[in-house]
């Protein structure tokens with residue numbers, strides 16, 4: 001059995017493993033802006049928040065749950081942007097609890113990146129009925145998250161987001177598996193972009209990374225960054241939460257090897273004494 005076949009079998013098993021989360025996410029008519037799930041994943045603590053699937057203004061009692069700096073920003077948005085932005089902040093606020101850092105707002109930088117001022121990395125993604133935020137200590141590296149619902153196949157995106165090698169890997173699969181294989185790679189790339197952005201501070205194209213997903217462990221990213229930034233070590237993971245596919249990415253610099261101190265004997269100091 002090749003690696004991609006292994007992947008499909010493992011995906012089914014993983015889906016069952018996540019059944020506790022599945023139960024929560026399948027709850028009928030969840031309360032808008034309530035917590036859908038909280039979980040600790042290899043790249044950080046993730047919180048999901050139910051969104052109302054409506055462009056109605058976010059109720060004042062929900063906005064009042066945000067931090068001071070966030071309230072003003074949220075009130076400046078309307079429609080789905082307001083709904084998703086607020087949902088992401090509620091998720092981020094929940095996910096930062098427990099790290100023991102002071103309460104701070106999560107604002108948006110000039111390129112749309114979430115900004116949390118001090119000690120933690122925050123990354124956010126949303127779909128119409130769910131917002132997710134992942135939080136980790138910034139001393140461990142930078143992180144990214146992407147949420148997708150792989151229900152309706154849109155195989156047309158494959159040529160836009162996959163490299164020729166990835167495209168060949170996907171097309172070698174049975175047709176019914178090609179969409180899942182495509183959306184997994186897409187989500188892993190979007191998550192990677194969010195994790196890379198704080199380091200490169202520019203748009204990163206889809207052909208600047210190549211991925212081999214593996215649900216049994218980290219997905220391997222091979223980076224070919226246009227401006228040769230780095231070196232970086234990048235790792236991706238796929239998680240299935242009911243109908244949602246969650247991709248997370250972690251980027252760090254290679255650890256500097258500590259130079260071994262030569263023993264006195266090797267430097268001749270012992271003889272000098």
Ligand SMILES: CC(C)(COP(=O)(O)OP(=O)(O)OC[C@H]1O[C@@H](n2cnc3c(N)ncnc32)[C@H](O)[C@@H]1OP(=O)(O)O)[C@@H](O)C(=O)NCCC(=O)NCCS
Pocket residue numbers: 084085086088108111112113114123124125126127145146147189190191192193194195197198204205206207208209
């Ligand atoms: C920025 C981008 C990844 C957002 O993805 P999306 O599917 O449109 O939306 P999502 O809901 O998943 O994510 C939105 C969140 O992304 C975050 N985000 C936006 N720009 C960001 C950036 N430059 N860096 C990090 N995070 C960013 C924000 O937190 C935003 O939520 P918020 O506005 O509520 O704070 C996407 O629009 C994009 O530009 N993709 C192309 C770049 C890419 O993926 N390259 C692949 C490299 S291999």
